[in-house]
Amino acid sequence: MRIGKIFGIDIVINLSWLFIFAFWAWVLANSDTFGRLHLSPAGRMSLGLITSLFFFASVLAHELAHSLVARSRGIPIRQITLFIFGGVSSLEGEPSTAPVEAWIAFVGPLTSIVLAGVFLALSMALGPQTPLGIASAYLAYANFVLGIFNLLPAYPLDGGRVLHALVWRWTKSRLRATQVAANVGRVLAIGLVAYGVFQMLYSGGAWGLWLIFIGWFLLQAGGAEQMQAELLSALQGLTARDIAVPPAEPVPADATADVALQTMMRTGNRALPVMLGDQLLGIITMGDFVKLTDRAPASAYVTSLMTRTADLKSAPPSASAVDVIQMLSKSGVGQIPIIDETGTLIGFVTRDSVFKRLPLHREMRRVTGTA
Ligand SMILES: [Zn+2]
Numbered sequence: 001m002r003i004g005k006i007f008g009i010d011i012v013i014n015l016s017w018l019f020i021f022a023f024w025a026w027v028l029a030n031s032d033t034f035g036r037l038h039l040s041p042a043g044r045m046s047l048g049l050i051t052s053l054f055f056f057a058s059v060l061a062h063e064l065a066h067s068l069v070a071r072s073r074g075i076p077i078r079q080i081t082l083f084i085f086g087g088v089s090s091l092e093g094e095p096s097t098a099p100v101e102a103w104i105a106f107v108g109p110l111t112s113i114v115l116a117g118v119f120l121a122l123s124m125a126l127g128p129q130t131p132l133g134i135a136s137a138y139l140a141y142a143n144f145v146l147g148i149f150n151l152l153p154a155y156p157l158d159g160g161r162v163l164h165a166l167v168w169r170w171t172k173s174r175l176r177a178t179q180v181a182a183n184v185g186r187v188l189a190i191g192l193v194a195y196g197v198f199q200m201l202y203s204g205g206a207w208g209l210w211l212i213f214i215g216w217f218l219l220q221a222g223g224a225e226q227m228q229a230e231l232l233s234a235l236q237g238l239t240a241r242d243i244a245v246p247p248a249e250p251v252p253a254d255a256t257a258d259v260a261l262q263t264m265m266r267t268g269n270r271a272l273p274v275m276l277g278d279q280l281l282g283i284i285t286m287g288d289f290v291k292l293t294d295r296a297p298a299s300a301y302v303t304s305l306m307t308r309t310a311d312l313k314s315a316p317p318s319a320s321a322v323d324v325i326q327m328l329s330k331s332g333v334g335q336i337p338i339i340d341e342t343g344t345l346i347g348f349v350t351r352d353s354v355f356k357r358l359p360l361h362r363e364m365r366r367v368t369g370t371a
Contacts, residue, residue: 009067011060014083025052028138039131051135056082058115058143062150063087065111066158070095070104086146092330098169098177105161112147116140154192155185156221175229182226189218232322240324241317244338244347250275251284251302258297260284260305271335273345274306280345282306283337314339317346324349 001013028034029041029048039047059082067077067089078090095101116139123136151159160181168177192215199208235243248269251260253276260272264286271285284306289297291305314337315324328336328349335348 006060006064007068009064009071009077010079012079012081014081017056017082021052021056024055025049028052034131034134043131047131047135051138054135054139055142058112058139058146059087061115062108062112062146063089065107066104067091069107073100073104075104093326095165098165101168102162102165105158105165108158109147109150112143112150116144116147119143152188153181153184154188154218154222155181156225157185157218160185160222178226178229182222185218185222189215189222191215192218235321235325238321239317240315240319240321240336240338240349241346243321243324244317244349246347247345248272248348252276253281253301253303255302256298257289257292257295257300257302257305260302261289261297271337271348271350273337274302280309280339280343282308283312283335285334287334309339309343312337312339315349316340321349 001015003011003013005011025045025048027048028051029044034044034047060080063080063082067080070089070091071077073095074093075095076092078092081088081090095104119136119140123133123140126133126136128134128137150157151162153159153163155161155164163184164177164181167180168174171177193212196208196211196213196215199211201208248271249263249267250273251263253274255274263272264270271283274281274284281303284302288305288307292300313327313331313333315327317338317340319338324336324338335350337348338346340346
């Protein structure tokens with residue numbers, strides 16, 4: 001769910017966020033801290049909602065800090081997503097050097113800790129016994145925990161990324177750094193799960209369960225990032241020709257749309273070359289069928305629906321595999337045709353075959369330590 005743009009960056013809210021937002025508002029409203037305030041139930045609920053809103057604004061500020069610094073270093077930002085465990089800034093590209101990576105990662109927790117200071121000052125200014133003063137004190141505490149928790153060297157938390165940058169600087173090898181950071185992250189994530197279980201057994205309550213969830217989430221996210229880094233390094237030196245899947249069964253230029261559709265169904269291909277003899281005229285894809293509007297598929301020629309060769313976003317077979325996958329992820333189309341200098345279609349680099357295994361947008365996943 002898109003809620004708007006800040007500094008030109010799309011802000012998206014995952015449905016899980018609404019759930020956790022309502023949950024925290026309710027928990028806060030019924031907490032001992034707010035209970036001591038002699039407020040009406042409606043007053044407590046409004047205070048809970050306001051506090052919750054400011055807390056999520058704080059998470060957003062943390063993510064914006066990552067995103068704005070990344071953008072200032074030339075990395076485009078796809079969007080910021082808020083979800084149950086916090087926020088994700090989706091960066092389209094990798095930091096080029098270790099210091100850039102360290103700075104992008106560190107600025108998030110730094111923002112949270114600065115916010116903690118601001119809310120603490122606000123709480124003292126408002127009076128620590130007033131409702132808004134207590135809410136500010138809570139926000140100071142929550143932002144402080146958020147900042148410190150994210151500095152844990154548990155990749156893919158921010159602290160893990162700082163560790164990654166340091167090892168990268170020392171060893172001069174990005175892949176080696178990923179392996180080290182992922183292993184340290186795994187140990188810490190398992191530690192969090194174990195500590196969560198211990199908490200649940202000996203003191204009970206939701207805090208232990210929350211730690212287990214976070215640890216489990218970190219294990220998943222860290223594993224995915226490591227796989228991505230390893231795939232990326234495996235792709236180094238490969239060309240578009242190496243990763244292209246061979247062209248699907250072509251359809252002739254005089255074929256109608258229903259023939260193309262049947263060929264797609266039968267062969268499981270979403271994109272077919274349209275050929276006139278040996279000459280490639282264009283590509284027809286599953287998405288082109290929307291151009292049919294109210295025409296019957298049997299009466300429309302594929303040539304009236306296809307994208308012509310001249311208008312195709314294509315790449316030569318000698319292009320680097322990484323560049324073509326990046327092109328694919330940015331263009332929003334399902335496949336990039338690989339066409340050589342004689343106009344012959346070599347094959348397609350598709351989302352299905354490569355993109356799923358290699359999401360090139362780098363996701364900076366973070367977890368909120370909402371205690
Ligand atoms: Zn962060």
